[in-house]
Amino acid sequence: MNTKPHTIVIIGAGNVATQLGLALKKAKYPILQVLSKRKASASKLGIILNAEHTSSYSKLNLNADFYIIAVSDDAISEVAKKLNLDKQIIVHTSGSVSLDVLKNSSTNIGVFYPLQTFSKERKANFRNIPICYEANNSKTHQRLLLLARSISRTVKSINSDQRKSIHLAAVFACNFTNHFYSIAEDILKSNNMSLDILKPLIEETTNKIKENSPSDMQTGPAIRDDKKTVIKHIGMLTDKDQKQAYKLISKLILNTKKG
């Protein structure tokens, strides 16, 4: 096996590009170049990763082993059209976009999806982030596996359909739950309290599901079919969509009992 480390070009300069770039740099992969259409972002990330930077596809470095497209979902196909490589491996990092979008960009293509919620302010610890990967042939599959293992403890071979399901599940388990924390914070603030009082409860709710199925851990007025409290709560909410959400989710919870 080649002992020279594989080299990388990163396309994109947002949260995922930054955090993934940092993890790969830490794992001793030379980042040859950062390409982003936003010149200032490309320059900034280039400095962080000790890499060249450019905002022009005509200046793309063609000598890397891996090309990692870490841009917004909608922009991936546009980027793919601009890439016409030979055997270099091209991957995108999206949970919801097919592998196929890259099929005209190289003979070796894949997906390298870090299953995490990235925020600019927070440094991600990639060791704990599952990497879901996929490739169009076994050699690329093997090389992505090694790349993934060098930065994460949890690496899963996942096909496009599974990946889309993971992404949908993650929206419920992460994005939607975070919004419910926001709603809880708003309710408490309007009564001169802080979200802090709920934090032990939030922690226990997630601790419970470490070893149990959440469907066995459901508590609260909806699962008890405690109509009085449900009606009282809906009356306390002032936003009509929040009222509707309370009703609907209570119905969904009650249905799991009947089902």
Add this chain to the structure above:
Amino acid sequence: MNTKPHTIVIIGAGNVATQLGLALKKAKYPILQVLSKRKASASKLGIILNAEHTSSYSKLNLNADFYIIAVSDDAISEVAKKLNLDKQIIVHTSGSVSLDVLKNSSTNIGVFYPLQTFSKERKANFRNIPICYEANNSKTHQRLLLLARSISRTVKSINSDQRKSIHLAAVFACNFTNHFYSIAEDILKSNNMSLDILKPLIEETTNKIKENSPSDMQTGPAIRDDKKTVIKHIGMLTDKDQKQAYKLISKLILNTKKG
């Protein structure tokens, strides 16, 4: 101050009665009696707490200092009607029921609300559970404060309106989020995957809000107004109420951006 420990009667034998009884026993309060209309439950909890047990109000021990009503919300007023004490302190443990419900049961009444999600299978660590308490006079207030402090690190004086808001907020932050973990698990199972793959993400989602407002931490397709992914996800869901919930919560998230 009286150095003899206060004595306690517990009315109810469910999750809250059991966990709270265990915490009080551990804090060296003698539990004189457990009263529950379900005879077998009363007996079982009586043995656990080293206390007498009865299912009849005519046999209620009238010599305790505290009477803790830990029954379902709907049953509290019924229990209250059966109690006619003099100066002994009566409290209920509900998040959503007014203090007033106890006003004809004793001259000293209060609420003693442990803010947690209790399940039979899990032993609660009361040191980490906020106790929200309330009383109808300052002497009772003081005695409930001491009782609460003896079992928990976090003790808050909370009025009835605030307590109802906390309870409503907790439904969003705990019950509804738990149901979304269930939905996520179902989606993954139907594609031969387990919820385990999402656990690092769920953990990070709650870690983020330890030091940040959840409204600043929102990620996902809805906040990015990524209509393509939102439409794709709604199409993937088969349950009509789940589809509706996805739409509604995405709208709520997007509104926070516009607002």
